[in-house]
Amino acid sequence: MGYGGQDSLTAGNTERNGVAMNTGDKGSKRIVVGVDGSRLSVEALRKAHRLAKVLGCSLQVVTVWEQAISLTPPVPSAVWSPHVEAEHTLDEVLEEAFGSDLPADLTRIALVGQPVELLIEASRGAEMLVVGNRGLGGFAGLLLGSVSSLLAAHARCPVLIVHLGETGESA
Numbered sequence: 001m002g003y004g005g006q007d008s009l010t011a012g013n014t015e016r017n018g019v020a021m022n023t024g025d026k027g028s029k030r031i032v033v034g035v036d037g038s039r040l041s042v043e044a045l046r047k048a049h050r051l052a053k054v055l056g057c058s059l060q061v062v063t064v065w066e067q068a069i070s071l072t073p074p075v076p077s078a079v080w081s082p083h084v085e086a087e088h089t090l091d092e093v094l095e096e097a098f099g100s101d102l103p104a105d106l107t108r109i110a111l112v113g114q115p116v117e118l119l120i121e122a123s124r125g126a127e128m129l130v131v132g133n134r135g136l137g138g139f140a141g142l143l144l145g146s147v148s149s150l151l152a153a154h155a156r157c158p159v160l161i162v163h164l165g166e167t168g169e170s171a
Helices: 037-053 082-098 115-123 146-154
Strands: 014-016 019-022 032-033 058-063 106-112 127-130 159-162
Touching: 032 037, 032 115, 037 058, 037 082, 037 127, 037 159, 058 082, 058 115, 082 106, 115 127, 115 146, 127 146, 146 159
Parallel strands: 032 058, 032 127, 058 106, 127 159
Antiparallel strands: 014 019
């Protein structure tokens, strides 16, 4: 699927990388939050939670671990995998945002792949997609990161991009 092209998802649960993604059952409202472990993604999750309560939506927290392209073959490991790394990121973000008091209507999804494409897929049927304006990579001086810019242009629902000025935190 290209950023602006058609994709193969339909309303309901769709399997992606072995993980079911709720892509918008009729009658269920959800807010999708993209997190990457950065402080801004934690703040985006907190803001999405507040909005979900007001709008009567469930929260779907998605992290995508992007596997780097390498000229050397990966070293096999029985302990480490990209999916385990993504799950670990989700655990840390949820702990920082909510402590042990996780919202009852929260679902978590850890994926391996291209963040923009998978978050666009996850946005189908959602009330809103919430992300931080800058993630863990890139250049500090930019107003928007490449992921948030592409999501704003191509998501299948409205997008809220949380900025540092909204949180009162510094980079």
